[in-house]
Amino acid sequence: MAKTVLVAGGGGFIGGALVDSLTRDGAKVRSVDCKPIDEWYRVDQDAENLVLDLRLLESCRAAVDGVDEVYNLACDMGGMGFIENNRALCMLSVLINTHLLESSRHAQVGRYFYASSACVYAADKQLVPDLAPLKEADAYPAMPEDGYGWEKLFSERMCRHFSEDFNLVTRTARYHNVYGPLGTWTGGREKAPSAICRKVAEAVISGDHVIDVWGDGQQTRSFTYIDDCVLGTKTIMASDVEVPINLGSSEMVTINELIDIVASIAGIEVRRTYDLDAPKGVRGRNSDNTLILERLGWEPSTMLRDGLTATYAWVYDQVAASQRGATASTV
Numbered sequence: 001m002a003k004t005v006l007v008a009g010g011g012g013f014i015g016g017a018l019v020d021s022l023t024r025d026g027a028k029v030r031s032v033d034c035k036p037i038d039e040w041y042r043v044d045q046d047a048e049n050l051v052l053d054l055r056l057l058e059s060c061r062a063a064v065d066g067v068d069e070v071y072n073l074a075c076d077m078g079g080m081g082f083i084e085n086n087r088a089l090c091m092l093s094v095l096i097n098t099h100l101l102e103s104s105r106h107a108q109v110g111r112y113f114y115a116s117s118a119c120v121y122a123a124d125k126q127l128v129p130d131l132a133p134l135k136e137a138d139a140y141p142a143m144p145e146d147g148y149g150w151e152k153l154f155s156e157r158m159c160r161h162f163s164e165d166f167n168l169v170t171r172t173a174r175y176h177n178v179y180g181p182l183g184t185w186t187g188g189r190e191k192a193p194s195a196i197c198r199k200v201a202e203a204v205i206s207g208d209h210v211i212d213v214w215g216d217g218q219q220t221r222s223f224t225y226i227d228d229c230v231l232g233t234k235t236i237m238a239s240d241v242e243v244p245i246n247l248g249s250s251e252m253v254t255i256n257e258l259i260d261i262v263a264s265i266a267g268i269e270v271r272r273t274y275d276l277d278a279p280k281g282v283r284g285r286n287s288d289n290t291l292i293l294e295r296l297g298w299e300p301s302t303m304l305r306d307g308l309t310a311t312y313a314w315v316y317d318q319v320a321a322s323q324r325g326a327t328a329s330t331v
Protein backbone atom coordinates (compact mmCIF):
# COMPACT_ATOMS: atom_id res chain seq x y z
CA MET A 1 0.00 0.00 0.00
CA ALA A 2 1.21 3.51 -0.79
CA LYS A 3 2.59 5.42 2.18
CA THR A 4 0.61 8.43 3.40
CA VAL A 5 2.91 11.35 4.05
CA LEU A 6 2.45 14.83 5.51
CA VAL A 7 4.66 17.64 4.21
CA ALA A 8 4.34 20.59 6.60
CA GLY A 9 5.35 23.78 4.79
CA GLY A 10 4.41 22.23 1.44
CA GLY A 11 3.56 25.66 0.05
CA GLY A 12 7.18 26.77 0.45
CA PHE A 13 10.27 26.38 -1.71
CA ILE A 14 11.75 23.09 -0.46
CA GLY A 15 8.41 21.69 0.75
CA GLY A 16 6.88 22.22 -2.70
CA ALA A 17 9.75 20.38 -4.39
CA LEU A 18 9.50 17.55 -1.84
CA VAL A 19 5.73 17.17 -2.40
CA ASP A 20 6.36 16.95 -6.13
CA SER A 21 9.03 14.29 -5.65
CA LEU A 22 7.02 12.21 -3.16
CA THR A 23 3.89 12.15 -5.34
CA ARG A 24 6.06 11.01 -8.26
CA ASP A 25 7.37 8.23 -6.01
CA GLY A 26 3.77 7.08 -5.57
CA ALA A 27 3.16 8.32 -2.01
CA LYS A 28 -0.20 9.73 -0.96
CA VAL A 29 0.81 13.23 0.08
CA ARG A 30 -0.95 15.74 2.30
CA SER A 31 0.63 19.16 1.85
CA VAL A 32 -0.07 21.78 4.52
CA ASP A 33 0.86 25.45 4.68
CA CYS A 34 -0.54 28.55 6.39
CA LYS A 35 -0.37 30.72 3.25
CA PRO A 36 -3.43 31.05 1.00
CA ILE A 37 -3.14 28.44 -1.77
CA ASP A 38 -2.66 31.07 -4.49
CA GLU A 39 0.61 32.08 -2.73
CA TRP A 40 2.08 28.55 -2.68
CA TYR A 41 5.22 28.09 -4.75
CA ARG A 42 3.69 25.00 -6.34
CA VAL A 43 0.31 23.32 -5.97
CA ASP A 44 0.53 19.63 -6.79
CA GLN A 45 -2.83 18.42 -8.08
CA ASP A 46 -1.98 14.86 -6.99
CA ALA A 47 -1.63 15.93 -3.35
CA GLU A 48 -4.24 16.82 -0.75
CA ASN A 49 -3.56 20.53 -0.19
CA LEU A 50 -4.68 22.10 3.08
CA VAL A 51 -4.32 25.59 4.56
CA LEU A 52 -3.71 25.32 8.31
CA ASP A 53 -1.73 27.32 10.86
CA LEU A 54 0.54 24.66 12.32
CA ARG A 55 1.47 26.78 15.33
CA LEU A 56 -1.88 25.54 16.71
CA LEU A 57 -2.11 22.12 18.34
CA GLU A 58 -5.53 21.36 16.84
CA SER A 59 -4.23 22.11 13.33
CA CYS A 60 -1.32 19.73 13.89
CA ARG A 61 -3.69 17.02 15.10
CA ALA A 62 -5.77 17.39 11.92
CA ALA A 63 -2.65 17.48 9.73
CA VAL A 64 -1.13 14.23 11.06
CA ASP A 65 -4.43 12.32 11.19
CA GLY A 66 -3.98 9.04 9.27
CA VAL A 67 -0.43 9.68 8.02
CA ASP A 68 2.49 7.22 8.20
CA GLU A 69 5.27 9.83 8.02
CA VAL A 70 5.72 13.53 8.72
CA TYR A 71 8.21 15.90 7.10
CA ASN A 72 8.35 19.18 9.03
CA LEU A 73 9.60 21.96 6.75
CA ALA A 74 7.18 24.61 8.03
CA CYS A 75 8.97 27.61 9.46
CA ASP A 76 8.88 31.40 9.45
CA MET A 77 12.23 32.12 7.81
CA GLY A 78 14.23 33.90 5.14
CA GLY A 79 17.76 35.01 4.27
CA MET A 80 20.03 37.02 6.61
CA GLY A 81 18.05 40.22 6.01
CA PHE A 82 14.95 38.52 7.42
CA ILE A 83 16.38 36.45 10.27
CA GLU A 84 18.56 39.24 11.69
CA ASN A 85 15.52 41.54 11.90
CA ASN A 86 12.81 39.05 12.97
CA ARG A 87 14.30 37.01 15.80
CA ALA A 88 11.08 36.60 17.81
CA LEU A 89 9.10 35.57 14.72
CA CYS A 90 11.77 32.98 13.89
CA MET A 91 11.62 31.60 17.44
CA LEU A 92 7.83 31.28 17.29
CA SER A 93 8.34 28.43 14.81
CA VAL A 94 9.10 26.39 17.93
CA LEU A 95 5.31 26.09 18.29
CA ILE A 96 5.08 24.32 14.93
CA ASN A 97 7.66 21.65 15.70
CA THR A 98 6.49 21.18 19.29
CA HIS A 99 2.85 20.70 18.33
CA LEU A 100 3.69 18.53 15.33
CA LEU A 101 5.90 16.28 17.48
CA GLU A 102 3.24 16.01 20.17
CA SER A 103 0.51 15.22 17.61
CA SER A 104 2.75 12.71 15.80
CA ARG A 105 3.48 10.92 19.04
CA HIS A 106 -0.23 10.61 19.87
CA ALA A 107 -1.11 9.55 16.32
CA GLN A 108 1.70 6.94 16.44
CA VAL A 109 3.30 8.27 13.27
CA GLY A 110 6.02 5.92 11.96
CA ARG A 111 8.74 8.46 11.13
CA TYR A 112 9.26 12.18 11.65
CA PHE A 113 11.72 14.40 9.72
CA TYR A 114 12.87 17.81 10.95
CA ALA A 115 14.46 20.39 8.63
CA SER A 116 17.21 22.01 10.71
CA SER A 117 19.86 24.42 9.51
CA ALA A 118 23.57 25.19 9.42
CA CYS A 119 22.54 28.23 11.51
CA VAL A 120 22.75 25.94 14.58
CA TYR A 121 26.56 26.01 14.38
CA ALA A 122 28.48 27.88 17.05
CA ALA A 123 29.49 31.41 16.07
CA ASP A 124 33.10 31.00 17.28
CA LYS A 125 33.65 28.19 14.73
CA GLN A 126 32.74 30.56 11.85
CA LEU A 127 34.92 33.62 12.40
CA VAL A 128 37.18 33.39 9.33
CA PRO A 129 36.41 32.96 5.60
CA ASP A 130 38.76 29.97 5.10
CA LEU A 131 37.40 28.00 8.04
CA ALA A 132 37.48 24.23 8.49
CA PRO A 133 34.17 22.76 7.23
CA LEU A 134 31.60 22.41 10.02
CA LYS A 135 31.14 18.90 11.35
CA GLU A 136 28.05 17.92 13.28
CA ALA A 137 29.79 18.13 16.69
CA ASP A 138 30.55 21.83 16.07
CA ALA A 139 27.02 22.79 17.18
CA TYR A 140 28.24 22.47 20.78
CA PRO A 141 29.09 24.21 23.07
CA ALA A 142 26.03 26.06 21.79
CA MET A 143 26.19 29.61 20.43
CA PRO A 144 24.00 29.44 17.31
CA GLU A 145 22.62 32.25 15.16
CA ASP A 146 20.49 34.47 17.40
CA GLY A 147 16.74 33.76 17.16
CA TYR A 148 16.47 31.43 14.15
CA GLY A 149 19.48 29.25 15.05
CA TRP A 150 18.45 28.86 18.70
CA GLU A 151 14.97 27.75 17.64
CA LYS A 152 16.47 25.19 15.26
CA LEU A 153 18.87 23.82 17.89
CA PHE A 154 16.11 23.60 20.52
CA SER A 155 13.77 21.86 18.07
CA GLU A 156 16.51 19.38 17.10
CA ARG A 157 16.77 18.46 20.77
CA MET A 158 12.99 18.12 21.10
CA CYS A 159 13.15 15.56 18.26
CA ARG A 160 16.00 13.72 19.97
CA HIS A 161 14.18 13.53 23.31
CA PHE A 162 10.87 12.50 21.72
CA SER A 163 12.83 9.59 20.22
CA GLU A 164 14.53 8.69 23.48
CA ASP A 165 11.55 9.10 25.79
CA PHE A 166 8.53 8.32 23.56
CA ASN A 167 10.04 6.02 20.86
CA LEU A 168 9.02 8.35 18.02
CA VAL A 169 11.50 7.69 15.18
CA THR A 170 12.94 11.09 14.23
CA ARG A 171 15.47 12.14 11.59
CA THR A 172 17.08 15.58 11.40
CA ALA A 173 19.00 17.18 8.54
CA ARG A 174 20.97 20.41 8.81
CA TYR A 175 20.41 22.12 5.47
CA HIS A 176 23.14 24.42 4.14
CA ASN A 177 21.81 27.31 1.94
CA VAL A 178 19.41 25.66 -0.48
CA TYR A 179 18.81 27.33 -3.85
CA GLY A 180 17.29 26.63 -7.24
CA PRO A 181 14.46 27.50 -9.61
CA LEU A 182 11.18 28.34 -7.85
CA GLY A 183 13.06 29.65 -4.80
CA THR A 184 12.31 32.95 -3.08
CA TRP A 185 13.94 35.60 -5.28
CA THR A 186 12.45 38.91 -4.07
CA GLY A 187 10.43 40.43 -1.24
CA GLY A 188 12.99 40.41 1.62
CA ARG A 189 13.18 36.68 2.43
CA GLU A 190 15.46 35.72 -0.50
CA LYS A 191 18.92 34.24 0.09
CA ALA A 192 22.22 35.10 -1.57
CA PRO A 193 22.08 32.92 -4.75
CA SER A 194 18.65 34.09 -5.91
CA ALA A 195 19.28 37.67 -4.70
CA ILE A 196 22.49 37.78 -6.77
CA CYS A 197 20.69 36.21 -9.77
CA ARG A 198 17.99 38.91 -9.47
CA LYS A 199 20.51 41.77 -9.24
CA VAL A 200 22.47 40.47 -12.23
CA ALA A 201 19.25 39.96 -14.25
CA GLU A 202 18.19 43.52 -13.41
CA ALA A 203 21.64 44.74 -14.51
CA VAL A 204 21.32 42.88 -17.82
CA ILE A 205 17.84 44.28 -18.47
CA SER A 206 18.63 47.87 -17.44
CA GLY A 207 22.13 48.03 -18.94
CA ASP A 208 23.42 49.48 -15.64
CA HIS A 209 25.99 46.88 -14.59
CA VAL A 210 26.58 48.09 -11.01
CA ILE A 211 25.21 45.82 -8.27
CA ASP A 212 25.17 46.29 -4.49
CA VAL A 213 26.70 43.55 -2.32
CA TRP A 214 25.98 42.92 1.37
CA GLY A 215 29.30 42.96 3.28
CA ASP A 216 32.73 43.00 1.63
CA GLY A 217 32.03 39.95 -0.56
CA GLN A 218 34.83 37.93 1.10
CA GLN A 219 32.46 35.96 3.37
CA THR A 220 32.30 32.28 2.36
CA ARG A 221 29.41 29.83 2.01
CA SER A 222 28.47 26.60 0.29
CA PHE A 223 25.18 26.33 -1.60
CA THR A 224 23.04 23.23 -2.04
CA TYR A 225 20.97 22.67 -5.17
CA ILE A 226 17.30 21.90 -4.58
CA ASP A 227 17.38 18.47 -6.29
CA ASP A 228 20.21 17.36 -3.97
CA CYS A 229 18.27 18.70 -0.98
CA VAL A 230 15.11 16.75 -1.88
CA LEU A 231 17.00 13.51 -2.58
CA GLY A 232 19.04 13.92 0.62
CA THR A 233 15.91 14.61 2.67
CA LYS A 234 14.16 11.43 1.50
CA THR A 235 17.35 9.38 1.96
CA ILE A 236 17.94 10.66 5.49
CA MET A 237 14.29 10.00 6.38
CA ALA A 238 14.61 6.38 5.24
CA SER A 239 18.02 5.89 6.91
CA ASP A 240 19.05 4.67 10.35
CA VAL A 241 20.94 7.91 11.12
CA GLU A 242 19.55 8.97 14.49
CA VAL A 243 21.66 12.12 14.96
CA PRO A 244 21.35 15.49 13.17
CA ILE A 245 23.35 15.28 9.95
CA ASN A 246 24.70 17.88 7.50
CA LEU A 247 22.87 18.07 4.18
CA GLY A 248 24.95 20.53 2.22
CA SER A 249 27.36 20.99 -0.64
CA SER A 250 31.03 21.20 0.32
CA GLU A 251 31.91 23.43 -2.68
CA MET A 252 32.79 26.61 -0.78
CA VAL A 253 32.97 30.02 -2.51
CA THR A 254 33.18 33.65 -1.47
CA ILE A 255 30.17 35.84 -2.25
CA ASN A 256 32.39 37.62 -4.79
CA GLU A 257 33.05 34.29 -6.50
CA LEU A 258 29.31 33.57 -6.49
CA ILE A 259 28.75 36.91 -8.24
CA ASP A 260 31.53 36.12 -10.77
CA ILE A 261 29.82 32.84 -11.68
CA VAL A 262 26.35 34.40 -12.10
CA ALA A 263 27.77 37.32 -14.11
CA SER A 264 29.62 34.95 -16.43
CA ILE A 265 26.43 32.87 -16.93
CA ALA A 266 24.63 36.13 -17.81
CA GLY A 267 27.50 37.14 -20.11
CA ILE A 268 28.27 40.50 -18.46
CA GLU A 269 30.90 42.00 -16.20
CA VAL A 270 29.52 43.67 -13.08
CA ARG A 271 30.93 46.44 -10.92
CA ARG A 272 30.13 46.19 -7.20
CA THR A 273 29.33 48.59 -4.39
CA TYR A 274 29.84 47.03 -0.97
CA ASP A 275 27.34 47.80 1.82
CA LEU A 276 29.36 47.03 4.94
CA ASP A 277 26.41 47.79 7.26
CA ALA A 278 24.01 45.31 5.65
CA PRO A 279 23.21 41.96 7.39
CA LYS A 280 25.92 39.49 6.44
CA GLY A 281 25.82 36.59 8.94
CA VAL A 282 28.89 34.61 9.90
CA ARG A 283 32.26 35.20 8.19
CA GLY A 284 32.65 31.68 6.82
CA ARG A 285 30.63 28.48 6.54
CA ASN A 286 31.04 25.15 4.77
CA SER A 287 29.62 21.66 5.22
CA ASP A 288 31.82 18.79 6.44
CA ASN A 289 30.37 15.76 4.67
CA THR A 290 32.33 13.01 6.41
CA LEU A 291 29.27 11.71 8.28
CA ILE A 292 26.85 11.68 5.34
CA LEU A 293 29.45 9.95 3.16
CA GLU A 294 30.15 7.39 5.86
CA ARG A 295 26.51 6.66 6.67
CA LEU A 296 24.74 7.13 3.34
CA GLY A 297 27.58 6.76 0.82
CA TRP A 298 26.31 9.93 -0.86
CA GLU A 299 26.69 13.71 -0.71
CA PRO A 300 25.19 16.63 -2.68
CA SER A 301 27.02 16.66 -5.99
CA THR A 302 25.45 19.33 -8.23
CA MET A 303 28.24 21.75 -9.16
CA LEU A 304 27.46 25.35 -8.21
CA ARG A 305 27.84 26.58 -11.78
CA ASP A 306 25.32 24.02 -13.06
CA GLY A 307 22.78 24.81 -10.36
CA LEU A 308 23.20 28.54 -10.88
CA THR A 309 22.74 28.20 -14.63
CA ALA A 310 19.25 26.75 -14.08
CA THR A 311 18.49 29.20 -11.26
CA TYR A 312 19.63 32.29 -13.17
CA ALA A 313 17.49 31.35 -16.19
CA TRP A 314 14.42 31.01 -13.96
CA VAL A 315 15.08 34.20 -11.96
CA TYR A 316 15.74 36.14 -15.16
CA ASP A 317 12.29 35.13 -16.44
CA GLN A 318 10.70 36.26 -13.15
CA VAL A 319 12.44 39.64 -13.27
CA ALA A 320 11.57 40.18 -16.94
CA ALA A 321 7.94 39.16 -16.36
CA SER A 322 7.55 41.35 -13.27
CA GLN A 323 8.91 44.33 -15.21
CA ARG A 324 6.23 43.65 -17.83
CA GLY A 325 3.66 43.40 -15.00
CA ALA A 326 3.14 39.66 -15.55
CA THR A 327 4.02 36.52 -13.56
CA ALA A 328 6.25 33.74 -14.89
CA SER A 329 6.61 30.79 -12.59
CA THR A 330 7.24 27.68 -14.65
CA VAL A 331 10.54 25.89 -14.05
Ligand code: NAD
Pocket residue numbers: 008009010011012013014015032033034035052053054055072073074075076077078096115116117118174175176177178179184191
Ligand atom coordinates in the same frame (compact mmCIF):
# COMPACT_ATOMS: atom_id res chain seq x y z
P1 NAD B 1 9.98 28.62 2.82
O1 NAD B 1 9.77 29.88 3.59
O2 NAD B 1 9.87 28.70 1.34
O3 NAD B 1 8.99 27.48 3.33
C1 NAD B 1 8.51 27.42 4.65
C2 NAD B 1 7.00 27.31 4.57
O4 NAD B 1 6.48 27.17 5.90
C3 NAD B 1 6.37 28.58 3.98
O5 NAD B 1 5.61 28.28 2.83
C4 NAD B 1 5.51 29.11 5.12
O6 NAD B 1 4.30 29.71 4.68
C5 NAD B 1 5.26 27.85 5.92
N1 NAD B 1 4.84 28.18 7.29
C6 NAD B 1 5.35 29.14 8.09
N2 NAD B 1 4.66 29.19 9.23
C7 NAD B 1 3.70 28.23 9.14
C8 NAD B 1 2.65 27.84 9.99
N3 NAD B 1 2.45 28.43 11.18
N4 NAD B 1 1.82 26.84 9.59
C9 NAD B 1 2.00 26.24 8.37
N5 NAD B 1 2.97 26.59 7.52
C10 NAD B 1 3.82 27.57 7.89
O7 NAD B 1 11.40 28.05 3.27
P2 NAD B 1 12.26 26.88 2.65
O8 NAD B 1 13.48 27.49 2.10
O9 NAD B 1 11.42 26.00 1.81
O10 NAD B 1 12.66 26.11 3.99
C11 NAD B 1 12.01 24.92 4.42
C12 NAD B 1 12.64 24.46 5.73
O11 NAD B 1 14.04 24.25 5.54
C13 NAD B 1 12.51 25.45 6.88
O12 NAD B 1 12.33 24.75 8.08
C14 NAD B 1 13.86 26.14 6.90
O13 NAD B 1 14.18 26.66 8.16
C15 NAD B 1 14.76 24.99 6.51
N6 NAD B 1 16.04 25.48 5.94
C16 NAD B 1 16.04 26.09 4.71
C17 NAD B 1 17.24 26.54 4.20
C18 NAD B 1 17.30 27.22 2.85
O14 NAD B 1 18.41 27.57 2.42
N7 NAD B 1 16.20 27.43 2.14
C19 NAD B 1 18.43 26.40 4.93
C20 NAD B 1 18.38 25.79 6.17
C21 NAD B 1 17.17 25.31 6.66
